[in-house]
Amino acid sequence: MEKFKNITAVAAPLPEVNVDTDKIIPKQYLKTIERTGLGKGLFSELRYNDDGTENKDFVLNKSQYKNAKILVAGDNFGCGSSREHAPWALLDYGIKVVISTSFADIFYNNCFKNGMLPIVLDEKEVSLLMEETERGSNATLTVDLESQEITTSDGNKINFKIDKFLKHCLLNGLDDIALTLEKNSEIGSYEDKIKSQRPWL
Amino acid sequence: MSKSRTIYDKIWDDHLVNTNDDGTSLIYIDRHLVHEVTSPQAFEGLRMTKRKVRCPEKTLAVVDHNVPTTDRKNGIEDEESRIQVEALEKNCKEFGVEYFNELDIRQGIVHVVGPEQGFTLPGTTIMCGDSHTSTHGAFGALAMGIGTSEVEHILATQTLIQRKAKNFRVNVGGTAPDGVTAKDIILSIIGEIGAGGGTGSVIEYTGKAISDLSMEGRMTVCNMSIEGGARAGLIGPDEKTFSYIKDRPRSPKGDDFDRAVDYWNALNSDKDAYFDRDVYLDAAALPPVVTWGTSPEDVVSINGEVPDPEGIDDEIRKETKKSALEYMDLKPGTKIKDIELDVIFIGSCTNGRIEDLREVAKVVEGHHVNENLNAMIVPGSGLVKEQAINEGLDKIFMAAGFEWREPGCSMCLAMNPDKLLPGQRCASTSNRNFEGRQGFRGRTHLVSPAMAAAAAIAGRFVDVRDFVK
Ligand code: SF4
Numbered sequence: 001m002e003k004f005k006n007i008t009a010v011a012a013p014l015p016e017v018n019v020d021t022d023k024i025i026p027k028q029y030l031k032t033i034e035r036t037g038l039g040k041g042l043f044s045e046l047r048y049n050d051d052g053t054e055n056k057d058f059v060l061n062k063s064q065y066k067n068a069k070i071l072v073a074g075d076n077f078g079c080g081s082s083r084e085h086a087p088w089a090l091l092d093y094g095i096k097v098v099i100s101t102s103f104a105d106i107f108y109n110n111c112f113k114n115g116m117l118p119i120v121l122d123e124k125e126v127s128l129l130m131e132e133t134e135r136g137s138n139a140t141l142t143v144d145l146e147s148q149e150i151t152t153s154d155g156n157k158i159n160f161k162i163d164k165f166l167k168h169c170l171l172n173g174l175d176d177i178a179l180t181l182e183k184n185s186e187i188g189s190y191e192d193k194i195k196s197q198r199p200w201l
Numbered sequence: 202m203s204k205s206r207t208i209y210d211k212i213w214d215d216h217l218v219n220t221n222d223d224g225t226s227l228i229y230i231d232r233h234l235v236h237e238v239t240s241p242q243a244f245e246g247l248r249m250t251k252r253k254v255r256c257p258e259k260t261l262a263v264v265d266h267n268v269p270t271t272d273r274k275n276g277i278e279d280e281e282s283r284i285q286v287e288a289l290e291k292n293c294k295e296f297g298v299e300y301f302n303e304l305d306i307r308q309g310i311v312h313v314v315g316p317e318q319g320f321t322l323p324g325t326t327i328m329c330g331d332s333h334t335s336t337h338g339a340f341g342a343l344a345m346g347i348g349t350s351e352v353e354h355i356l357a358t359q360t361l362i363q364r365k366a367k368n369f370r371v372n373v374g375g376t377a378p379d380g381v382t383a384k385d386i387i388l389s390i391i392g393e394i395g396a397g398g399g400t401g402s403v404i405e406y407t408g409k410a411i412s413d414l415s416m417e418g419r420m421t422v423c424n425m426s427i428e429g430g431a432r433a434g435l436i437g438p439d440e441k442t443f444s445y446i447k448d449r450p451r452s453p454k455g456d457d458f459d460r461a462v463d464y465w466n467a468l469n470s471d472k473d474a475y476f477d478r479d480v481y482l483d484a485a486a487l488p489p490v491v492t493w494g495t496s497p498e499d500v501v502s503i504n505g506e507v508p509d510p511e512g513i514d515d516e517i518r519k520e521t522k523k524s525a526l527e528y529m530d531l532k533p534g535t536k537i538k539d540i541e542l543d544v545i546f547i548g549s550c551t552n553g554r555i556e557d558l559r560e561v562a563k564v565v566e567g568h569h570v571n572e573n574l575n576a577m578i579v580p581g582s583g584l585v586k587e588q589a590i591n592e593g594l595d596k597i598f599m600a601a602g603f604e605w606r607e608p609g610c611s612m613c614l615a616m617n618p619d620k621l622l623p624g625q626r627c628a629s630t631s632n633r634n635f636e637g638r639q640g641f642r643g644r645t646h647l648v649s650p651a652m653a654a655a656a657a658i659a660g661r662f663v664d665v666r667d668f669v670k
Contacts, residue, residue: 015517016517016520016521016524017517017518018396018397018496018498020496020633022614022633022638023636026637027614027615027638028616030616031238031267031281031284031285031616032281033241033242033245033284033285033288034241035242045636045637074517074521075517076396076397076400079396080332080428080635081614081633082239082330082331082332082347082348083238083239083348084239084330084348084349084350087348102400103400104400104430105400106347106348109347109348109351110350113350114350163223163225163364164223165221165224165362176350176362177250177252177354177357177358180227180354180357180358180360181358183218183219183227186219186227187218187227187229187255187360190218190229191229191359194229198461198464199457199460200322200453200457200458200460201231201325
């Protein structure tokens with residue numbers, strides 16, 4: 001997995017609650033057997049018109065947000081389906097950070113497996129950043145994971161919380177399967193124990 | 202130190218392999234279900250790192266999302282779907298995992314198949330790369346949906362790295378009136394707590410209205426826990442649970458079964474166990490419900506009307522709900538009973554089980570589907586289909602003008618050819634009314650099987666309680 005340390009980029013607003021993973025990446029893109037190339041399907045039902053041209057009204061199609069790598073979104077972002085295609089699509093498009101007041105648990109987890117950073121802030125902070133994004137390409141945000149700090153283009157700072165283990169994995173680009181396999185003997189003894197305690201399993 | 206514990210606490214404790222200083226834990230996974238959409242990249246990951254599946258016998262794979270629901274003896278026409286299905290078959294062969302293909306009578310929606318096979322057992326941890334894995338919680342199991350990276354993690358290690366979630370109790374007291382089903386109960390709960398209300402929590406459903414439910418009804422309730430944002434939903438096991446499990450192909454037999462029942466009985470939450478949050482609903486006061494918007498939290502009584510978002514304080518929420526109405530082509534104040542329908546879909550892992558089909562048959566027997574709409578019934582599995590045929594339900598459905606299909610996910614997510622056309626309005630027994638879920642620009646209203654059946658006859662929403670009279 002790629003490391004995540006910090007990023008300075010344009011942030012795009014998505015002022016909508018309950019943005020579900022069907023909306024982030026519709027089912028027609030789930031037929032792939034690869035992880036890559038999903039960026040073209042990101043928000044596709046909003047991003048394109050019926051004839052396949054770009055819908056000029058959709059935020060990521062506006063010139064000032066073309067290079068956005070950060071999304072500021074409404075509550076309960078990433079709800080619905082467990083499809084990891086959602087973070088894959090965001091990442092393939094170039095979005096590395098999503099900021100919201102809350103995330104659906106599975107989506108939140110999935111981000112960390114792919115070197116993406118979801119940030120939870122309180123309502124006031126999110127609306128402040130939402131306002132900030134209205135300034136388009138004139139307003140970049142800097143997100144630094146080590147110091148757990150977001151800095152606006154005017155130098156305002158907002159701190160965010162993050163689980164220590166998840167932070168460590170992201171900063172170092174660690175593969176959790178390799179980490180878990182180091183505990184192979186503990187897994188083995190657990191298996192021996194349940195064989196006698198719950199033999200029906 | 203033995204404090205009072207919830208069923209979630211007990212299952213968690215019994216599956217801890219290890220806990221780190223930072224509070225993250227490694228938990229053991231007893232059962233792993235796999236389907237074709239969320240697994241190819243996980244198997245590919247194993248191949249690339251030269252890892253094996255640690256316990257192939259604890260894994261069961263089935264195709265469901267992509268399969269056509271028409272005759273499939275000649276294979277799958279859509280090329281991408283076919284490739285994905287073939288990839289699963291090949292991966293299962295290579296890694297030694299048992300697999301039900303689309304011609305196997307045991308094939309069906311993964312969350313219908315697990316319980317049917319006795320693969321789903323109380324007190325187990327059950328994971329699947331699918332958010333509706335919460336279904337299996339109906340048996341008193343800890344069942345969660347996960348992403349593909351975690352699917353790979355389980356395949357390789359039979360464990361997951363997790364942090365413990367909160368305990369959230371939803372107590373549904375009273376007796377549900379006739380015509381008010383498990384679906385109405387869970388939709389009402391989601392309407393109450395919101396689509397993100399359960400985030401970070403495991404919900405335990407308790408109360409008379411829950412224990413009154415059959416196992417099928419309990420599965421419907423737990424299935425939609427994820428639509429309330431919960432990590433998982435579960436119901437303490439009881440005699441109904443045990444008798445459902447007994448004699449299933451994969452369930453424990455003989456002495457093992459009796460020992461298991463003792464263990465399962467002891468799992469129930471202790472009387473004074475601590476819950477981080479409690480919500481109470483009175484089932485006696487619930488009506489049959491319908492969703493009006495594009496989130497499962499947009500719930501309204503069949504006797505109600507489309508609400509006006511203008512009253513919502515939060516700007517972002519207000520705008521979201523307004524655009525939901527626009528998407529649904531509905532105006533505030535419209536009576537739900539005045540909404541006319543184009544399509545009826547009965548099926549999915551929420552309501553594609555035998556009991557659901559019986560409910561539908563009861564309502565539609567002797568009637569005919571309204572001439573203005575198409576109505577389709579898709580059984581949850583080959584075994585559900587077989588049982589329905591044995592009970593003669595298929596004849597009732599076909600006489601009433603329903604299409605009677607082969608098992609699969611079908612129009613619940615429209616990855617196969619069963620799709621709404623742009624602008625079509627559907628009463629669906631599935632679980633998600635998201636934009637485009639059942640087909641590009643399609644409009645979904647979630648309802649119970651009985652309500653969908655009544656709507657199929659009337660051509661618009663009706664109160665099933667008036668209808669059956
Ligand atoms: S029936 Fe629908 S919700 Fe259930 S597993 Fe299939 S696609 Fe998912």
